[in-house]
């Protein structure tokens with residue numbers, strides 16, 4: 001299992017991430033961005049977790065493997081708010097390299113639907 005916040009791999013039964021301190025009890029049990037079995041390339045940055053979920057959902061519906069890499073400053077472990085003030089986005093969507101063309105089309109649709 002992997003910490004959804006920092007992707008630290010931990011053994012089942014651990015309640016708090018030893019690396020970043022995140023509560024692991026309510027988190028996803030599948031790897032958010034490790035353990036992927038495809039070559040990944042960056043598709044786009046997302047502003048927040050909701051945007052990330054919607055976009056990755058659209059990609060998966062269309063058969064494009066993807067995952068979200070949560071951005072943070074690895075050494076200082078600044079809170080998300082501090083990361084934002086440094087101009088960094090919440091996270092980055094990475095997709096299967098072989099499906100990047102398809103993924104870009106889905107991204108276009110996603111941006112269109114976002115502008116409503």
Ligand SMILES: [Zn+2]
Nearest residue numbers: 003006017020
């Ligand atoms: Zn963690």
